[in-house]
Amino acid sequence: MDLALLRTFVTVHRAGSFTRAAALLGLSQPAVTSQIRTLERQLGRPLFHRRARGVTPTAVGDELAHKAAPHLDALLRITEAEREDAGALRSLHIAGPPEILSLRVLPALAPLVGQGHTLRATLLADSGTALDGLASGHHDLVVTTARPRGGPFTATALCDEEHVLVAAPYWAALVDTGRLREEGPAALDGMPLVEIHETLPLVTRYWCAVFDTPPDARSLAATVVVPDLRAVRECVLGGAGIAVLPRYLCQDALDAGRLVALAEPSVPPLRTWFLVVRTGSPALAHLGRARDRLLSAAAHW
Structure with a gap:
């Protein structure tokens, strides 16, 4: 059986779409469709159900993917090892919100540069856009709080992020x-509020978790809106009002007394970050290495 046909089949099976598989393989969609039809003719069985949005595997398709994918991944690892032995540079494309990428993810991956990797980061606050880019091959890794369920993705819990209600000493005294x-x-x-969006996503999460009620829009509205938590922190430090921040972004200021935690709930609200890859992609040596390094670093975050 032609390995190229099997590779295309496994890519479609993982991507759930001829269009996404074509982008990942660097082929046209008609070429992918033709290869799948050729394989189906050779096997005498349909491998996919065509749907309005993508494809789903038949029982025969699932069985074939289960048998073929591990062997194709092993061949890919051999090929990647040979490329690394030849000194080929490998680029790692990662996407996620600007704060966690800038302060945690990229510093953790920086040592890979000395191992022949190049890093390319795309700062995206919107999880849907980041995951769409991952599915189509524009990114290799995505860090997000939105855990995808199945499909072309494999998600691994990376770390939990504690949220803190903070203010500068002047406002805290009031x-x-x-x-x-x-x-x-x-x-x-009546307290001024700094947030990343008019809908108050962090405040709403905190209020519901700690006070068991959503914020009252009539008595609490954002006075400063800026879509970067680092800027939110600086505004609060400058006296613009109160805010909900991840602890890792404000712990130094809390320790120095430049910020004050207004509440210390016994069970602080948490948000889980996930590391998302395309299913099967860790078989690529440089992606597997990056994934392992991030998981190791996140154990200390």
């Missing part, structure tokens, strides 16, 4: 922390 503990967010009515 908050009755006892009332905040007893009455909840009503104690914060």
